[in-house]
Structures are given as structure tokens and as C-alpha cells.
Amino acid sequence: MALVAITAIVSLAPPGATPSAAQVDGRAVYERWCAGCHGLDGTGDGPGSGTMMPRPRDFTLALYQVRSTLSGELPTDDDILQVIDLGMPGTAMPGWRDVLTREERLALVDYLKSFSRFFDGPAPTELTFGKAPRVSDESLAAGRAAYELIECFKCHGDDGRGSGTSAPTLNDDYGFPIAAADLTQNWRFNGGGTVEDIYRRLRTGLDGTPMPGFSDLIDAEVLTDDDLWSLAHYVRSLAPETPEVREVIVAELLEDGELPSTVDDELWNDVESYYVPMVGQIILAPRWFNPRVSTLWVQALHDGTDIVMLVSWTDPSMSPDPEWTEYADQVVASMTPRDPGSTTGPGPGDQLAVQFPQAPMQGMERPFFLHGDSRRPAYLWSWSSVDGANEKVARGMGTAQTQTSQDLSVVPVHDGGQWKILLRRTLMTEDSEDLQFPIGSAVPIAFQVWDGDNGEQGFQGAISTWYFLLLEQATPISVYVIPVVAMILTFGLGTLIVSQAKKKDQQEGAA
Amino acid sequence: MFSMFQEKRGVALPIAMLFMVGCGGGGGDAGNDSGGDAETAQATSSVDPSSAGNVIGTISFTGPVPAMQTIDMSEESVCADKHPAGAMTESLVVDDDGGLANVFIYVKEGLEGQSFSPGPAAVIDQNGCVYHPHVLGVMAGQDITIRNSDGVLHNINASPTENRPFNVSQPVVMETNRSFRVAEVMIPLRCDVHGWMNAYVGVLDHPYFSVSAVGGSFSLETLPPGDYVIEAWHEEFGTLQQTVTVTTGETTEITFAFDESMAGVDVPMGEPWILDHADHGAHTAQSDTP
Numbered sequence: 049m050a051l052v053a054i055t056a057i058v059s060l061a062p063p064g065a066t067p068s069a070a071q072v073d074g075r076a077v078y079e080r081w082c083a084g085c086h087g088l089d090g091t092g093d094g095p096g097s098g099t100m101m102p103r104p105r106d107f108t109l110a111l112y113q114v115r116s117t118l119s120g121e122l123p124t125d126d127d128i129l130q131v132i133d134l135g136m137p138g139t140a141m142p143g144w145r146d147v148l149t150r151e152e153r154l155a156l157v158d159y160l161k162s163f164s165r166f167f168d169g170p171a172p173t174e175l176t177f178g179k180a181p182r183v184s185d186e187s188l189a190a191g192r193a194a195y196e197l198i199e200c201f202k203c204h205g206d207d208g209r210g211s212g213t214s215a216p217t218l219n220d221d222y223g224f225p226i227a228a229a230d231l232t233q234n235w236r237f238n239g240g241g242t243v244e245d246i247y248r249r250l251r252t253g254l255d256g257t258p259m260p261g262f263s264d265l266i267d268a269e270v271l272t273d274d275d276l277w278s279l280a281h282y283v284r285s286l287a288p289e290t291p292e293v294r295e296v297i298v299a300e301l302l303e304d305g306e307l308p309s310t311v312d313d314e315l316w317n318d319v320e321s322y323y324v325p326m327v328g329q330i331i332l333a334p335r336w337f338n339p340r341v342s343t344l345w346v347q348a349l350h351d352g353t354d355i356v357m358l359v360s361w362t363d364p365s366m367s368p369d370p371e372w373t374e375y376a377d378q379v380v381a382s383m384t385p386r387d388p389g390s391t392t393g394p395g396p397g398d399q400l401a402v403q404f405p406q407a408p409m410q411g412m413e414r415p416f417f418l419h420g421d422s423r424r425p426a427y428l429w430s431w432s433s434v435d436g437a438n439e440k441v442a443r444g445m446g447t448a449q450t451q452t453s454q455d456l457s458v459v460p461v462h463d464g465g466q467w468k469i470l471l472r473r474t475l476m477t478e479d480s481e482d483l484q485f486p487i488g489s490a491v492p493i494a495f496q497v498w499d500g501d502n503g504e505q506g507f508q509g510a511i512s513t514w515y516f517l518l519l520e521q522a523t524p525i526s527v528y529v530i531p532v533v534a535m536i537l538t539f540g541l542g543t544l545i546v547s548q549a550k551k552k553d554q555q556e557g558a559a
Numbered sequence: 560m561f562s563m564f565q566e567k568r569g570v571a572l573p574i575a576m577l578f579m580v581g582c583g584g585g586g587g588d589a590g591n592d593s594g595g596d597a598e599t600a601q602a603t604s605s606v607d608p609s610s611a612g613n614v615i616g617t618i619s620f621t622g623p624v625p626a627m628q629t630i631d632m633s634e635e636s637v638c639a640d641k642h643p644a645g646a647m648t649e650s651l652v653v654d655d656d657g658g659l660a661n662v663f664i665y666v667k668e669g670l671e672g673q674s675f676s677p678g679p680a681a682v683i684d685q686n687g688c689v690y691h692p693h694v695l696g697v698m699a700g701q702d703i704t705i706r707n708s709d710g711v712l713h714n715i716n717a718s719p720t721e722n723r724p725f726n727v728s729q730p731v732v733m734e735t736n737r738s739f740r741v742a743e744v745m746i747p748l749r750c751d752v753h754g755w756m757n758a759y760v761g762v763l764d765h766p767y768f769s770v771s772a773v774g775g776s777f778s779l780e781t782l783p784p785g786d787y788v789i790e791a792w793h794e795e796f797g798t799l800q801q802t803v804t805v806t807t808g809e810t811t812e813i814t815f816a817f818d819e820s821m822a823g824v825d826v827p828m829g830e831p832w833i834l835d836h837a838d839h840g841a842h843t844a845q846s847d848t849p
Contacts, residue, residue, distance in 0.1 A: 108831045109720060120717075120725035164831075166723065198730040199712035202752050213634040217754030221718045253726050258751030260714040260728040268733050 072151045074159030090163035098384035099337035100140045107163035113254040114239035119261035122172040128157045138236035180243045183281045191282025194275045203228035208286040209465030211364035216375045221256045225378040230362045234287035247280035291323035299348035301520040307356045311461045311468035319347045326510035334387035339510035340499035356472045366462040367398045367500030380503040395505030397434035399498040404483045414492040418445045427483045453479040488521035604675045611781040612805040618775040620659040622819025630755045638688030649693045658775025661694045662793045663761045665768035669787035675765045677701030690758035696768035705735045719746040720829040743829040791815040797824035
């Protein structure tokens with residue numbers, strides 16, 4: 049080990065010198081940065097691999113998902129470099145472009161190839177892809193037709209959220225369960241989310257996964273190349289632009305009319321949707337490294353009396369769904385080592401918790417983000433597909449108590465591989481255990497979500513960090529009046545000064 | 560290819576038999592699927608048929624035979640309709656007399672130094688969301704015609720370790736050809752769309768292999784005289800081996816007896832080419848990328 053460390057230090061170039069790739073010891077770079085997950089011998093079973101889904105790549109099989117070559121062909125050097133540079137979004141693999149020098153990354157490419165004798169054979173044939181044609185209504189319609197013709201929905205579902213009939217039984221080449229990609233989150237696509245990236249994945253497939261390549265279909269005249277481009281455009285159209293994380297979620301004020309009481313009320317179309325990225329709960333044991341839900345979308349409205357919040361996320365199944373039992377069992381079984389008290393199978397259902405401090409906080413002060421503690425308890429809006437909605441108070445994870453007075457109403461809808469949960473409460477309640485929502489002020493808010501059919505329950509689910517929920521204030525009438533008055537006054541005063549100056553000028557001129 | 564054969568031997572019958580060894584003998588219906596055009600056999604070898612002998616035999620299974628599971632195909636009505644009585648899993652197909660089908664039997668040792676050329680394409684058909692045959696033998700380099708007779712989406716995902724993999728899509732009735740370059744016993748095939756669909760392909764660089772039929776029978780014909788290690792491979796019960804001596808003009812009969820005690824054994828599959836780590840350490844980077 050000491051030897052490795054020394055080699056690593058030696059390999060670090062002195063300032064000013066730029067070693068060529070040939071001078072960089074790829075093995076040293078690999079053992080320092082990669083072996084923890086991919087293993088010293090490249091078989092993908094390093095000490096960190098046991099909780100990763102999907103597992104780190106086994107380089108001895110020379111199976112690479114992101115390639116510019118046909119299904120089953122080796123990747124090019126540039127293909128491997130691209131994955132090292134950009135990482136694999138939605139997996140544990142980060143990008144290394146900003147961590148390692150170009151020479152180190154090139155040396156790594158070479159070292160990775162040395163794990164398999166396949167690379168001793170002839171170099172792979174790189175496909176030529178061309179440029180994306182312009183998108184149009186016609187191409188999107190043609191893309192949808194192709195989606196149906198080649199039955200993408202079998203895995204990805206009719207809405208692209210990964211809820212197809214085959215989705216619960218998908219395994220990767222190592223026998224681990226694998227989710228069909230959620231096509232509404234192109235920023236999580238392995239190999240990139242642009243139309244060009246998607247087209248390439250359609251042509252090449254993602255080796256080692258259930259995703260096949262479709263180049264043969266062009267040769268067999270089942271599809272044209274244009275059809276495949278249209279399909280790429282259609283898939284791209286299922287996702288919004290890559291969203292930004294914003295710290296403040298604004299509950300907009302609805303000045304006229306009724307607050308929406310259904311999840312598909314047209315009013316929601318005009319309400320800002322906030323992106324809330326989710327990660328596994330890996331702070332407290334038992335930890336969870338494989339959350340199903342990676343994104344929540346949050347919308348909020350209030351009318352001065354009530355607040356309604358619409359929380360949406362992709363979840364292929366309405367747990368507990370017997371079709372997914374085996375999937376959950378497989379996910380749980382794949383986690384090694386497991387913390388004591390870990391889940392042993394499907395969770396009881398899907399769950400959502402919207403978390404607030406129980407009492408107003410000063411400034412940036414917030415409770416411990418996992419259900420608070422005894423000093424600063426958390427107030428929860430809790431919903432489960434099995435138990436329905438409950439207001440709870442918690443003094444730390446696992447201590448949540450259902451309140452005696454319940455003021456929360458919830459409308460849950462599961463459709464097309466997506467949960468939409470509408471939550472509603474009066475801003476002010478009689479219950480001293482509730483957080484009150486004063487208009488115009490921001491309160492801390494955080495989210496947790498569990499997919500029972502992914503084996504999630506208890507501590508083992510997805511969490512967000514703290515955000516602020518700001519209840520928009522009615523704009524006082526003075527905001528509109530004061531600028532007008534100021535303009536009139538300014539104009540009047542200006543006119544007066546100018547006319548007086550002119551008068552004085554004329555008098556001087558006459559004199 | 561055919562003219563090459565004529566130059567070498569010019570004897571059609573034994574060659575046809577060779578081909579039947581290569582592609583026939585599959586379990587039940589499966590054999591018919593792949594051996595249908597045996598008369599077009601073109602496999603070439605350096606074996607003198609007049610001096611050859613045969614090995615025939617049966618595979619037996621002893622022990623309680625669990626009832627085969629009915630496959631739930633309700634999600635794919637096209638396929639469910641093709642199995643009015645329900646489709647059964649094929650991982651353990653034993654007849655009333657204890658004959659075990661779908662065992663891959665092949666010459667593991669004894670043919671070193673001899674060269675053989677593959678015959679025409681073998682066929683693996685996806686019909687009723689089931690692979691026909693369930694176990695297939697081919698030679699390295701021999702085309703495998705993968706047929707979709709269902710007209711619903713199948714993907715054919717082959718995950719070898721010594722050969723390159725492939726994963727191709729067939730959304731309509733169509734055929735796709737693929738082959739494996741080097742010998743590998745065995746290569747799993749699966750359809751990810753239909754989680755119950757799986758098959759195994761044994762790839763060899765000679766044509767002496769067979770798949771036991773319903774009832775457990777198999778034959779390896781036109782073997783040059785000599786001593787051979789014959790291996791029988793089953794997807795759940797692993798492998799059995801025995802040595803057999805082939806004598807000119809004789810047919811030697813052997814049996815392989817699988818039993819319940821073999822349940823849960825490690826079933827050998829292709830081995831990845833893992834490089835010796837010591838060897839690996841000497842590696843230095845040489846990049847041609849600027």
C-alpha cells in the first residue's frame with residue numbers, strides 16, 4: 049500500500065512540467081482513484097461496490113455502455129475517455145475531467161483496456177452518425193410512431209417513465225435489477241441527454257444492460273435512419289430543459305377564484321414548478337444507497353387562508369404491487385453489507401413526507417434535517433399509499449408521532465408511472481403543535497420519499513436538503529400608487545424648473 | 560465453402576451426418592427447428608469417415624422431479640394464445656422414464672490439433688415467447704439465424720464472456736444473423752422484454768456436440784478413433800464427464816446420470832479473460848491520442 053502511495057506521489061508532475069500520457073503511470077492513477085469501486089483487478093468489486101446500483105463496471109469483460117460502435121463491439125478510446133471525463137449521471141460514477149489531468153485520463157484509458165484481452169484484437173469500427181435534423185411537429189409525431197412500432201413502451205412505459213410491463217423483471221448482465229430509464233429526466237441519461245446522444249444510444253445500445261441497439265432495424269428496413277432521429281427528438285421532448293435548483297419555493301398567491309382541488313386542475317399549468325433533487329439517506333443507519341426517486345417537482349399556491357402543494361415524482365408502480373415484489377427483493381438482496389435493521393423486502397407502500405420545523409426559526413436556523421431532535425422538533429405532512437395522510441411531530445428519525453388534531457387533507461393520484469400528491473392545509477390552525485404559515489415569511493421545508501416496490505421504508509428512502517417555502521404576499525396598493533405619484537411630482541417639478549430657467553433666460557436676454 | 564469441401568473429401572453422406580450431429584438432436588421440437596435443412600450440410604473436416612466410430616447414449620435424472628412451472632404470459636397475449644394449455648419452464652425436462660432433455664453433450668478433450676469448418680446457419684426461433692431450441696450447439700464462426708416468429712418485440716441479449724456480446728432488437732417478424740468467434744460453453748441468451756425467455760448456446764471449434772432430446776437420448780457420430788473426454792452440461796445440475804474410447808466402425812454407448820444431489824452446484828459458464836495481475840503491473844501507458 050505504501051508502495052502504491054509512493055508511486056502515486058511520484059506520478060504527480062512537478063509544477064511546470066506536463067508529462068505526456070506515456071510518462072504517466074496509468075496503474076498508479078487507477079489504484080489511487082478507481083480501484084476503490086472497480087477493484088484492483090478491474091472486476092468491478094472494489095470495497096465500495098457492494099451498495100452501488102448499478103455495480104461498478106467490470107473491465108475484464110470489456111463491456112461498455114457508452115460507445116460509438118455497434119452492440120457488442122469494443123468502445124473506441126474516445127468513448128472510454130468520454131465516460132471518464134463526464135461520469136455516468138444517475139450512477140455513482142463521477143466525472144474526472146476537473147480532477148485528473150488529460151494525460152492521467154489518457155493513461156487511464158490505456159490501463160482500463162489492459163484489463164481485457166479483447167483489446168488486443170482489431171480496433172472497433174466507429175459508426176458515423178451525422179447531424180440531427182431539425183425538430184418539427186412532424187418529426188415528433190414520427191418519433192412517437194417509432195416509439196410504438198419498436199415497442200419502447202414495453203420497458204419505458206407509455207409515458208416514458210419506466211413503467212412498462214417488462215420493467216419489473218429487468219436485470220443487467222451481472223444479474224442485478226436495473227430500472228428502465230426515466231425518459232423525462234434526460235440529464236440523468238448515461239452518455240448524455242442531447243438529441244445526438246440519444247440517437248447514438250439508439251444506434252449502439254447500452255451493452256451490459258437490457259437496452260439493445262437498433263442499427264439492425266435500419267439494415268432490415270424496419271425503420272429508416274430518419275425514423276431513428278425522429279425517435280431521438282421525441283425522447284428528448286419528454287424531458288424539460290435541465291432544471292436549476294432554487295433555494296426558495298414560492299407559494300404563489302391566488303387572488304381570485306378557488307384553489308385547485310385536483311392534481312390535474314388547469315391552474316397548475318401556470319404555477320411555477322420547483323426541481324428538488326433527491327439522494328439516498330446515508331447519514332443514519334440503516335442507510336439507503338439506492339433510492340428510486342431522484343427528482344421531486346413541487347408547486348404551491350395559497351389564497352390567504354389555505355395553502356395547497358402539489359408534489360410529483362416518477363414511480364413506475366403503486367406500491368405494494370405484486371408485480372414488483374421480486375424486484376424489491378432483488379434490490380434489497382444486492383445491498384452488501386447491509387446495516388443492522390435494514391429492510392428485508394418490499395416496503396409497506398409509497399410514502400411522502402414534507403418536513404417543516406415545528407416552531408418558527410430565526411434566520412438560517414433549521415432543525416436537524418432528518419426529522420429534527422428534541423430541542424427543535426420537526427412538523428411533518430406525512431402520506432403513505434397504505435395509511436393515507438397524517439400530520440406528525442418528530443424529535444429525530446423514527447420518533448414521528450401522529451398528532452391528535454389532524455388538519456391536513458391529501459389527494460393522491462398515481463397515473464402513467466407518476467405520483468401526484470396534492471396536500472392542503474389552512475395557513476393558520478388552532479393546533480398549538482402545528483407550524484403556522486405567516487404570509488410574507490419563509491419557512492424551512494424539506495422532503496422525503498419512499499418507493500415501497502424498491503424495498504424502501506423507514507430510514508431507507510430518498511431525502512432532500514432544506515429549502516425555504518415563501519408565501520407570496522399580496523402586493524399592497526401603495527406599490528402601484530407611489531411610483532405614479534413620484535413620476536407626476538418629478539415631471540411637475542422638472543417643468544417648473546425648466547420654465548423658470550427659461551423665464552430667467554428671457555429676462556436676461558431682454559436686459 | 561462447398562467447393563472447398565469437395566476438394567478435400569468429396570463424400571457427402573458422412574458430412575451430412577456431421578451436420579446432424581452439429582445441429583440436430585436438440586430437445587424435442589427444438590431439434591426440428593434447427594436441423595431442418597440438414598441435406599445442405601457443408602461442414603468440412605479432416606476426419607476419415609471409414610475409420611470413424613460413434614458414441615450414443617442417454618442422460619438420466621434420478622430424484623424427485625419438481626413439477627415444471629407454468630409461465631405467466633398474460634402480459635403478451637400473442638404468445639399466451641400460442642400455448643392454450645400453458646407454457647412450461649424448460650430448466651428441468653424429465654420424462655416418465657427419467658430421461659433428461661436439454662443437456663449439452665460434447666467432446667471436451669481429444670480433438671486437439673484437428674480443424675473443422677462450420678456448416679450453414681443454425682436457427683434459433685422465438686415462437687410463442689419461447690426459444691426453440693432451448694439449448695443450441697454451434698461451431699465457432701457458424702451463423703446463427705435468430706428468427707422472431709411472434710411479431711411482438713423481442714430483444715436477444717447474449718452475454719458471453721470469451722466472445723463479444725450482442726443485444727439486438729426485433730420488434731417485428733424478422734431474422735437477424737449473428738455468430739460467435741471462439742469456442743465457449745455455454746453462452747446465455749435472454750430476452751429482457753419477456754423475463755422468462757432464456758436459452759443457452761454452446762460454441763465449439765469442432766462439430767461433435769449434441770443436445771439430449773426428450774427422453775434423454777443423444778449421439779455423437781463419425782468420431783475419429785481415439786480416447787475422448789465427453790462432458791454433459793445441464794443448466795441447473797452442472798456438468799458430468801467421462802472418458803470414452805472410440806473404435807473404428809463401432810458404436811459405443813454411454814450414459815450420464817444426473818441426480819438431485821447436484822442441485823445448486825456451480826454451473827460452469829464461459830470464463831472471462833482475466834489477466835494475471837503480476838503481468839499487469841508491467842503495463843505502461845501508450846496513448847496515440849494527441
